[in-house]
Amino acid sequence: MFTGSFVALITPMFDNGEIDYPSLKHLVEFHIESGSHGIVAVGTTGESATLPFSEHIEVVRKTVEYAQGKIPVIAGSGANSTEEAIFLSTQMAETGIQGFLSVVPYYNKPQQKGMVAHFKAIADSTDLPVLLYNVPSRTVADMLPETVAELASHPKIVGLKDATGDIGRLKETQALVPDDFVLLSGDDSTGCEFLINGGHGVISVTANIAPKQMAEMCNAAKDKDFDLAKKIDKQIEGLHSALFVEPNPVLPKWALYKMGKTNSAFLRLPMVESELESQKHIEDVMRSSGVLS
Template sequence: MFTGSFVALITPMFEDGQIDYPSLKKLVDFHIENGTHGLVSVGTTGESATLPFDEHIEVVRRTVEYAAGKIPVIAGTGANSTAEAIFLSQQIATTGVAGFLSVVPYYNKPQQKGMIAHFEAIADATDLPVILYNVPSRTVADMLPETVAELAKHPKIVGLKDATGDIARLKETQPLVPDDFVLLSGDDDSSCEFLVNGGHGVISVTANLAPKEMADICNAAFAKDFSLAKQINEKIAGLHTSLFIEPNPVLPKWALYKMGYTNSAFLRLPLVESELESQNTLEQVMRSSGVLS
């Protein structure tokens, strides 16, 4: 259920900051039509840090409704407060989501034992599976492979989104976890190599713009056609880097507005609209990648 290309979906908004649900439906349809294997709703790319609980829950609920069972939806429910992460997970558990994505607590800098206690408490709180999310560039704290191995013993902790971009970390983790423990790349730039080295999929920012290409890379890798996977990846490799010239999701939101899928590129403060120079750079890459004509 959790293999392949999962898009780290943006949360579209109108210029007044309200959630743009018509555009959200348009985006969900876009992904279903282009072969995306699953959706991640209100992860960090979905601006989870600035959505209050009621909006967070409603965006997930609508995403599940729009997906209509055609592809699974994973809900971002991570927090640096264990109690908040549990509350969100319990509130969202009844929406029809397939599972949860839960990030390493940020700012607190928990010890490895603290991470184990945090994620086990979240996993114990509902009947749904949990995917761990390690992104030390954002959280500062780094969940080590030995910690992942310990958490993988929990029956409801089923996978890891690894955004370190370090293939050596993947190879270090693989022998420590069960074969059915899902290892997903959280770094688009190294995701193809991650798949070639035995990864099970990707939770992708690039897939917001290039869903078919990201799905095709995964499908080719699963078929052991690594040459084809690398060929497709080369076509869109510029997106992997140019989308992160400014903090995510500043440029993905602008790009989807430029492509006509949303009504604005509005972001909740403290993020603001991208610089014109960044937009021009990304637009050139979008045209050369074929996602913008």
């Protein structure tokens, strides 16, 4: 269902902080033309933490509108409050999205049993499929493979975005979940290895900048052409690290602005524009990767 390269899309903004919907439309069209297999709208890369619910829902609705059914859209609906996550999910269920991406609650540090109860409550509130999202570097709490396996028994919970960067963790999870449970990498640096080891796709930050290459890498891995997948990944591996020199999505926004894909690199506080040294570094890497002339 959710396989291949899904871009963790940034939310473009004007310099006054308002949502830049013309640039959002341009980005969606860019991904359709580049062969991306799907879009994640208003996930953590989309600055979900600083968008009020009304804007969050509207950005998702507009993303679906701009996609025109040509590419599936998954909506970020995570929150550290189960009630808020359910509210977001129910409000966005009628926008035309294909499913939800819901992150492990952050700051609260829930127990594994708490995670099970949280995600089951969200899944029970919707008829749409739910992807779990484990990113302990951001949330502190780490959802263990045994917890994922327990949640995989819920008919609405269909997959996991694993951003641990640990291929050993992938192997542990594979051994515990059904074969049709979707396993997606959320760590670009190890994404190719994740695919080679049986992962089904990526939810990628790098895909904001290099969507064609990320989609082609996923296609090659799906065809078991691992040499080609590695070759493509090698061409853009510098981006995987350079885009995270500063906290995501600071540099992805700057990179897209330099590519002429957006009108501004504005971020909402407490995030601010990247340092000049970081800007120069990412521009150099973009040129060496062939995404900026």
